[in-house]
Amino acid sequence: MKDLGEREEEERKKALLKFSPELFEILSKLQEVELEDVDLDVGDLEIWLQPSAVSARPRVAAPSAVPKKAKPSTIIEVDFVPPVETYSGKIVEVQLGATKSEGGTRGKSVIVGGERSPAYYLFENQTPHPPVITLDVFDMKVPLAKAVKMHVEEVVGDPVAWAKLAVDKFGAQMITLHLVSIDPLLNDTPPKEAALTVEKVLQAVDVPIVVGGCGDPVKDLAVFEKVAAVAESERVLLSSITLDMDIEKSAMLAKKHGHVALAFTSMDLNHARELNRKLYEFLPREQIIMDTTTAALGYGLDYAFTVMERARLAGLMGDPELQHPLSSGTTNAWAAREAWMKMAPEWGPRELRGPIWETVTALTLMLAGVDVFMMMHPAAVKTVKDVSKKLTTGVTKGRSEQLSDWVTLKI
Amino acid sequence: MNDEGKIAMSEKASVKELSPIDVYMLLPKTNCKKCGLENCMAYATKLVNREIALELCTPLLEKQFEKAYHELWEMLKPPVKEVTIGAGDKAVKIGGKLVMYRHELAYFNPTAFAIDVTDEMPEEELVLRVKGTEGYSYTYIGKELKLNMVAVRSTSNDPEKFKTAVKKTVENTKLPLILCSFKPEVVEAGLMAAPKARPLIYAANKDNWKDMAELALMYNCPLAVFAPNDLKLLKSLAKTLRDYGVEDLVLDPGTFPNDGLADTVSNFTMIRRAACKRGDELLGFPLIGTPITAWLEKADVPEFNMWNEAYLASVLIDRYADVLIVHSTDGWVLLPTTILRQNIYTDPRKPVAVEAGLKAFGQPNENSPVMMTTNFALTYYTVASDIESSGVNCYLMVVDTEGLAVDSSVAGRKLTAEKIAETLKQFKVEEKVKHKKLIIPGKAARLSGETQELSGWEVLVGPRDSSEIPKFLQEKWQ
Numbered sequence: 001m002k003d004l005g006e007r008e009e010e011e012r013k014k015a016l017l018k019f020s021p022e023l024f025e026i027l028s029k030l031q032e033v034e035l036e037d038v039d040l041d042v043g044d045l046e047i048w049l050q051p052s053a054v055s056a057r058p059r060v061a062a063p064s065a066v067p068k069k070a071k072p073s074t075i076i077e078v079d080f081v082p083p084v085e086t087y088s089g090k091i092v093e094v095q096l097g098a099t100k101s102e103g104g105t106r107g108k109s110v111i112v113g114g115e116r117s118p119a120y121y122l123f124e125n126q127t128p129h130p131p132v133i134t135l136d137v138f139d140m141k142v143p144l145a146k147a148v149k150m151h152v153e154e155v156v157g158d159p160v161a162w163a164k165l166a167v168d169k170f171g172a173q174m175i176t177l178h179l180v181s182i183d184p185l186l187n188d189t190p191p192k193e194a195a196l197t198v199e200k201v202l203q204a205v206d207v208p209i210v211v212g213g214c215g216d217p218v219k220d221l222a223v224f225e226k227v228a229a230v231a232e233s234e235r236v237l238l239s240s241i242t243l244d245m246d247i248e249k250s251a252m253l254a255k256k257h258g259h260v261a262l263a264f265t266s267m268d269l270n271h272a273r274e275l276n277r278k279l280y281e282f283l284p285r286e287q288i289i290m291d292t293t294t295a296a297l298g299y300g301l302d303y304a305f306t307v308m309e310r311a312r313l314a315g316l317m318g319d320p321e322l323q324h325p326l327s328s329g330t331t332n333a334w335a336a337r338e339a340w341m342k343m344a345p346e347w348g349p350r351e352l353r354g355p356i357w358e359t360v361t362a363l364t365l366m367l368a369g370v371d372v373f374m375m376m377h378p379a380a381v382k383t384v385k386d387v388s389k390k391l392t393t394g395v396t397k398g399r400s401e402q403l404s405d406w407v408t409l410k411i
Numbered sequence: 412m413n414d415e416g417k418i419a420m421s422e423k424a425s426v427k428e429l430s431p432i433d434v435y436m437l438l439p440k441t442n443c444k445k446c447g448l449e450n451c452m453a454y455a456t457k458l459v460n461r462e463i464a465l466e467l468c469t470p471l472l473e474k475q476f477e478k479a480y481h482e483l484w485e486m487l488k489p490p491v492k493e494v495t496i497g498a499g500d501k502a503v504k505i506g507g508k509l510v511m512y513r514h515e516l517a518y519f520n521p522t523a524f525a526i527d528v529t530d531e532m533p534e535e536e537l538v539l540r541v542k543g544t545e546g547y548s549y550t551y552i553g554k555e556l557k558l559n560m561v562a563v564r565s566t567s568n569d570p571e572k573f574k575t576a577v578k579k580t581v582e583n584t585k586l587p588l589i590l591c592s593f594k595p596e597v598v599e600a601g602l603m604a605a606p607k608a609r610p611l612i613y614a615a616n617k618d619n620w621k622d623m624a625e626l627a628l629m630y631n632c633p634l635a636v637f638a639p640n641d642l643k644l645l646k647s648l649a650k651t652l653r654d655y656g657v658e659d660l661v662l663d664p665g666t667f668p669n670d671g672l673a674d675t676v677s678n679f680t681m682i683r684r685a686a687c688k689r690g691d692e693l694l695g696f697p698l699i700g701t702p703i704t705a706w707l708e709k710a711d712v713p714e715f716n717m718w719n720e721a722y723l724a725s726v727l728i729d730r731y732a733d734v735l736i737v738h739s740t741d742g743w744v745l746l747p748t749t750i751l752r753q754n755i756y757t758d759p760r761k762p763v764a765v766e767a768g769l770k771a772f773g774q775p776n777e778n779s780p781v782m783m784t785t786n787f788a789l790t791y792y793t794v795a796s797d798i799e800s801s802g803v804n805c806y807l808m809v810v811d812t813e814g815l816a817v818d819s820s821v822a823g824r825k826l827t828a829e830k831i832a833e834t835l836k837q838f839k840v841e842e843k844v845k846h847k848k849l850i851i852p853g854k855a856a857r858l859s860g861e862t863q864e865l866s867g868w869e870v871l872v873g874p875r876d877s878s879e880i881p882k883f884l885q886e887k888w889q
Contacts, residue, residue: 078646120676185857299816335818347549403704
């Protein structure tokens, strides 16, 4: 829609300057968005689908018409019974962070999980706990979307200051400290030093934290060993434990020091089950959250969505190995080129395209059942928080008169 | 492992649980091969998988099999009725859903997008929006994303004005229409301006249903039924209208833009479950969502409404909407939502990997560049379409990473220097070109040194995004 786009581009530019403080204040400050990429674990995208099958639509003609009845003159009342189902399974509740009385030093702890119905089937059950959003913090300079860099420029390279900013300015409920620098192919930061960073961050902010490794199974474990000890009883989410790690050692760390394991696998439920099964040998179910990998809108989100939806349904149906809260590395949304690339004017400013990309990715996965969102852009975070609040507070707020005449709405 | 089967067992058997044997028993069982398959059992399997039409079995259409044909038709009919809006080659089919969850089979008939115009809009704006709707196009991994309909709203409630607006619209597009007004006399005026166009009438409600039903019958149009947040009324209206003789209905339980969002999600979900899992025929109709209601909220800047409309549309696509009425025409609203639609309606049975090998683009010669990527389908098609649109002559070596993208295959050690060296040998790349230079993706940069050592090829690190390949080649290739 080029003509429209061009015409509106000017107006939008003006509008960008006077965005309401609510949602768009942040966006209005953005001039340049450029994502070189974000080095997070995108993880394995394994083939989990059945091969084959061309999908041709069946073209079925209606059989001969049904005999006509007399036309009704008044509304024929029929009953509607909500199609409520009962489930034998329940998602376990997992606590993240621990307050003083719980043995840690966090100001607040967070509980996720506990679902007894598929995501937001509010006609069956309320959502016991709203999903939690944890903001990314990196321990070294990493290539970042400029949309995000704008807000964190002064703190890049200083994880302590970054964590504080995320909590104080963006109201983060949790933060994810990505220990990118421990990667042997990057800075190869020694475990002790990495653990010191974790310690400092724990002192600087009092929200529950996630500690992310670099994806190297050996190095991550070595670092988690030190981290687990300095963060004794804080119920840190260790991100992540994977099938190629020493499961026993990893699980024992979480158990001994009172942390939670993020069981991260490819988009394959059998892998997810296998990893959980291995963890159960050492770790209570209440200390496991699972992540079956997030792909960006437009770049595999359909697989991510379906695997998570299936995991949740299977857990509720009684599969004991999939009854865990789900976590999503939603920041991966920024891997989609449409999120960061400069495009022809009709596609709108990337200052808006980027965060809406992250938002749509998150909301789609929220409807699949995700409980923990690892996110990046403040505007996306705000929207996801708002929507989850609306969905969690439940039904009966939709008043029919609100919509009764929407057709004549003057825009 | 079939965990989902358990849901199905406790509820009415849905289409997915249909066994090929059940279908086979009703077929002629002559193995005549007229359908193009070896035997009736193979055909039955394809029918169950929704991969072939029932009418391809021509003997079944003969008089003697009439009963079997009707039984099969009933057996195979989707729990959500398929409804056609519009006429001619731009007509759009909505609904026709066979399953509630896409992993149970696949979703058919992608959510149709209708852009609104009004009868109080200046003519040039109306024409601009109509043309814009028809012209919208985005190429996403080799597929064209399009908008599908125009919704003409009567904001004036004046039949004459509406008639003029509909007339202007049909003069400018062949896209199907939705005629929006709760006043039958207004809708009638609109229908007179497009008598053969088979628009969707929006909408019958508890007050106007009889007149709307008459119009739907007279003009042979599908009819939307509107009962915001009242599923008992919605279902009662569906029953009444069906008994009245209107067979093609589209249900609207209301799209609440703000606090009622939970109701919207809940209502859409209940309706689809009732249809797919409980066999409720009165709720077995396509669903219409109206993200345009995001504009009911007062905001200082339109971007606020657009933003809300974008996420509302997304939530509705995820939760079973078969058609949407949208106001925003901005690319940043339509792009993520039409791509989401594409994702959700992708057949989940399709493989995620392409074959490994050496692909030629254009007419490469012995001096042409050799690039490399992985065999994850999305990665491959993205790179391929970037190369194609740039018109470069080159080779692209596709490495088998078990269907992983570049970054994840590097992280997961499925893409290694050994693997690259091995693939270069396997496809005899050195016989194709004189040079020994390999361009690897920027996201695999860390493998460059080792690959160089192991393969004996000089490694150039390419861009991190394939859209920059043309620029890269211009600057770095000879």
